[in-house]
Amino acid sequence: xxxxxxxxxxxxxxxxxxxxxxxPEASSLEIENLTLAYAGKPALRxxxxxxxxxxxxxxxxxxxxxxSTLLRALNRLHDLNEAVSxxxxxxLEGQDIHAPEVAVDELRRRVGMVFQAPNPFPMSIYExxxxxxxxxxxxxxxxLDDIVEWALNAAALWxxxxxxxxxxxxxxxxxxxxxxxxxxxxxxxxxxxxxxxxASALDPISTLKIEELIRSLKSQLTLVLVTHNMQQAARVxxxxxxxxxxxxxxxxPTDDVFTNPRLARTENYITGRMA
Amino acid sequence: xxxxxxxxxxxxxxQFNQELEELKTQLMTMGGLVEQQIQEAVKALIxxxxxxxxxxRDNDRAVNEMQLTIDDECTRVLARRQPAASDLxxxxxxxRATADLERIGDEAxxxxxxxxxxxxxxxxxxxxxxxRHISEHVRKMLxxxxxxxxRFDTELALxxxxxxxxxxDEYGSAMRSLMTFMMEDSRxxxxxxxxxxxxxxxxxxxxxxxxxxxxxIYLVKGLDIRHMDPDELDENTLSRKG
Numbered sequence: 001x002x003x004x005x006x007x008x009x010x011x012x013x014x015x016x017x018x019x020x021x022x023x024p025e026a027s028s029l030e031i032e033n034l035t036l037a038y039a040g041k042p043a044l045r046x047x048x049x050x051x052x053x054x055x056x057x058x059x060x061x062x063x064x065x066x067x068s069t070l071l072r073a074l075n076r077l078h079d080l081n082e083a084v085s086x087x088x089x090x091x092l093e094g095q096d097i098h099a100p101e102v103a104v105d106e107l108r109r110r111v112g113m114v115f116q117a118p119n120p121f122p123m124s125i126y127e128x129x130x131x132x133x134x135x136x137x138x139x140x141x142x143x144l145d146d147i148v149e150w151a152l153n154a155a156a157l158w159x160x161x162x163x164x165x166x167x168x169x170x171x172x173x174x175x176x177x178x179x180x181x182x183x184x185x186x187x188x189x190x191x192x193x194x195x196x197x198x199a200s201a202l203d204p205i206s207t208l209k210i211e212e213l214i215r216s217l218k219s220q221l222t223l224v225l226v227t228h229n230m231q232q233a234a235r236v237x238x239x240x241x242x243x244x245x246x247x248x249x250x251x252x253p254t255d256d257v258f259t260n261p262r263l264a265r266t267e268n269y270i271t272g273r274m275a
Numbered sequence: 276x277x278x279x280x281x282x283x284x285x286x287x288x289x290q291f292n293q294e295l296e297e298l299k300t301q302l303m304t305m306g307g308l309v310e311q312q313i314q315e316a317v318k319a320l321i322x323x324x325x326x327x328x329x330x331x332r333d334n335d336r337a338v339n340e341m342q343l344t345i346d347d348e349c350t351r352v353l354a355r356r357q358p359a360a361s362d363l364x365x366x367x368x369x370x371r372a373t374a375d376l377e378r379i380g381d382e383a384x385x386x387x388x389x390x391x392x393x394x395x396x397x398x399x400x401x402x403x404x405x406x407r408h409i410s411e412h413v414r415k416m417l418x419x420x421x422x423x424x425x426r427f428d429t430e431l432a433l434x435x436x437x438x439x440x441x442x443x444d445e446y447g448s449a450m451r452s453l454m455t456f457m458m459e460d461s462r463x464x465x466x467x468x469x470x471x472x473x474x475x476x477x478x479x480x481x482x483x484x485x486x487x488x489x490x491x492i493y494l495v496k497g498l499d500i501r502h503m504d505p506d507e508l509d510e511n512t513l514s515r516k517g
Contacts, residue, residue, distance in 0.1 A: 231357055258359045260497030264276050270359045273285040 020239060020252045022050040024094070028192055028222035029074060034088035036069060036078070043069045045246040047088070051239075056214055056223045058237035058254065060230065062269065066246040067226045071194050074224065075111040076104055092192070112185035116197040118177035120169035120184075125152075125161050128169045128180055132188040147187055154220075155183035156213050175206025182213065192222045200228065211236045230270055234258045242266045277495055278361045280427045294352055295362065298345065298369050299425070302376075305341040306421040309376050310414060312338065312383035313480060317410040320390035320473065321403055328394065331387035338380030345373045361494070368494040372424065375483040379417065382476040382483075389469040389476075401456050401463065402470040405449035409474060412442055413481040420487035427495045429513060435488035436505050442481035449474055 024030060027050035036044040044066045051057050059067035069078075076097060078084040090097050097107055109132070120128050129148045133139055139147070148165075152158040157179040161172070169180055178198060185193060195214070199207040214223055214236050227233050233240055234254060241251040242265075250257065250266040261267045283295040312331055319328035349370045352358060358366055393400050416438050423432040453471055457464050489500050496513055 230359065234359065259363060260276075261360050262276055267276055267278075267360050268285075271362050272287050272291070 022052045022239075024050065026050075026052050028053040028093065029224075030089075030091040030094075031070075031074075032089045032091075034070070034073065034086065034090065036066075036073060036084060036086040036088075038069075038081075039083040040085070043246050044073070044086075047246075047248050049241060049248055049251055051222060051224060053222050054218055054220070055238040056218055056225060056236055057239045057241065058225045058227060058233035059241050059243060060227065060233050060269070061243035061249075063228075064245075065243040067243050068196055069246075070243070071113075071196055071224060071226050074192070074194055075108050075113055077113070079104060109188045110190055111192040111194060112188070112190035113194040113196065114178070114181055114185060114198050116200055118174060118181050118201070120172070120177050120180050123169065124166045125169050125172070125180060126165040129183050129187050131184060136188070151183040151187035152180075154186050154217065155179045156209060156216070157183055173206070175202045175209060178202060178206070178210060179213065182210075186217075190221060192224065193217065195223065195225045197226055197228065199232065207232070230258075242269060244269070277429075278427060280425065282361055282427075283365055291356055291362075294348070294356070295365060298348055298352070298366065301341070301345050301348065302369050302372055303421060303425055305338065305345065305373060305376050306417070306424075308334075308341065309338055309379045309383065310417050310421070312380055313386070313410065313414055313417070313477075316383045316386035316390060317406060317477075319387060320393065320400075321407060323394050325391055325394045328387040328390045332384050332391070335380050335384040338377060338383075342373045342377040346370060361497075364494050364497060368424075368490040371490050372487055375486045379480050379483045382479050385476045386473050389472050393466055393469050396466060398463075398466050400466055400470060402449065402453050402467065402474070405445075405452065406470065406473055406477070409442065409445055409449060409477045409481075412438070412445065413477050413484060416442070416481055416484035417487070420484045420491070423488060423491045424494075427491065429492050429495050430510060432488040432491035432495075433508060433510065433513070436485055436500075436508060439481050439485035440505060442478060446474060446478040446481075 029051040031050070032048050034044055034047040035042065047066075047070065059070060061067050072078055073086070074090060074097075078086070092107070092111065095102065097111075121131060123131075126148055129151050130144055133144055133147055149158060149162075152161060157176060160176060161167075161180075164171075169177065172180060178201075182193075182198075199210045202210065211232065214225065217223060218238075225233070225237060237254045239251065240254045240257040242249045242257070242261075244265060250261060250263050252262070256262075257266065258270060261270065267273070283299070284292045286292050312334055315327055316331045318324065319331060349366050352366055356362070416435050419431055419438075420435045422428065423435065450471065453467050453474075457467050486501075492513065493499050498513060500508060500513075
């Protein structure tokens with residue numbers, strides 16, 4: 001029995017799959033009729049979904065389904081790509097992220113992003129975390145220390161690095177580097193954290209640490225996770241959106257999607273069947 | 276979404292298809308065995324055939340072993356494949372169904388043991404008409420539940436769920452007439468009690484068949500109808516809720 005109320009929202013051209021009814025008040029991000037193309041080739045088609053605040057939402061789907069494209073659109077990473085054309089709207093806490101008064105660097109502070117391969121800067125562990133804070137300036141040394149410690153703690157890395165904060169970030173293992181990158185993002189106090197396959201290059205133990213971290217961060221911020229690992233989506237997310245060929249096929253509570261999906265396309269994908 | 280009986284054979288991994296197929300096949304084999312156990316236990320009683328009753332009693336071990344084998348296979352699939360959606364529901368339904376089939380096996384051996392004591396006693400047994408009638412009824416329920424499982428047929432499964440109510444009624448009225456026999460002749464109390472135990476076992480078989488039918492609905496619709504009022508269940512409510 002599904003407990004969550006479902007509401008099917010009509011999309012202009014074709015009927016979309018069931019879409020969970022997240023109220024505008026409970027959503028951090030609202031995506032409406034988003035269509036995006038690379039050099040005229042459509043990558044996202046009329047996507048409409050709301051991403052709930054302080055929850056983990058997973059985007060799943062086969063390669064090329066548009067999940068990473070969607071994630072990147074959420075903090076305007078397509079801005080500099082001239083081949084990209086788009087229409088529709090994305091609102092963060094009710095505000096259009098493409099509005100002229102929105103500064104893109106401030107948007108990216110509020111909506112942080114972590115990529116598949118850990119990308120620490122070639123500097124010390126401490127400086128990596130302090131980097132964004134220094135850019136903004138105006139913080140005393142002591143305050144900086146406090147925030148660096150807080151961010152490393154929040155990223156579950158503090159205990160492992162507290163005695164070697166001056167060591168190069170490159171001396172850390174892959175899993176530690178990824179948590180360092182998350183600490184660097186957290187240090188500037190984002191509201192949303194976008195994670196693009198954050199654990200796909202990590203060993204199982206490091207993967208579990210990242211997943212544990214995702215769970216613990218949910219009390220503070222909204223998380224959006226792109227993953228190819230279905231079990232990972234099932235383990236950590238509260239809501240799952242299945243995308244296929246640029247369309248939102250199904251979006252619902254993760255428990256429902258993984259035990260009783262509404263549509264055959266979703267079922268076929270998550271159970272490894274031929275479409 | 277509703278699934279069909281060939282849903283589980285469309286995986287990219289053919290090995291996985293085979294594993295799930297094998298689970299279904301083994302469940303059907305076990306179902307066939309327990310159905311035969313019930314049929315033979317009742318036949319032994321009616322024909323006064325002690326050898327057949329002993330065979331049923333001894334065969335229970337085979338039923339138990341099948342449960343262990345199927346459970347093992349389910350554990351392996353869960354550990355290795357981490358099934359989701361309808362695959363997960365299939366494995367869960369099979370695990371639950373084997374538990375009920377095993378219990379039906381226990382009821383068959385209970386009937387056989389009571390039949391043996393009645394045969395050894397050599398007294399005239401009363402209430403056989405009721406036993407025959409209820410046993411035919413619950414065997415049909417069991418067969419239908421297994422067929423529904425094999426064909427993913429929720430309509431047939433629903434019929435089984437509704438049948439269980441009439442078995443309960445028949446059981447109630449059979450018990451009342453057996454009570455009358457006991458009141459009429461106190462020497463009959465022992466044998467009539469044995470027949471009552473047999474009827475009780477048959478009524479339990481109906482309950483287990485009802486459970487099997489409920490698992491079919493869970494498997495196909497993803498809807499758990501255990502503890503729901505059967506009167507509120509029909510195909511329409513299922514499609515609204517599923």
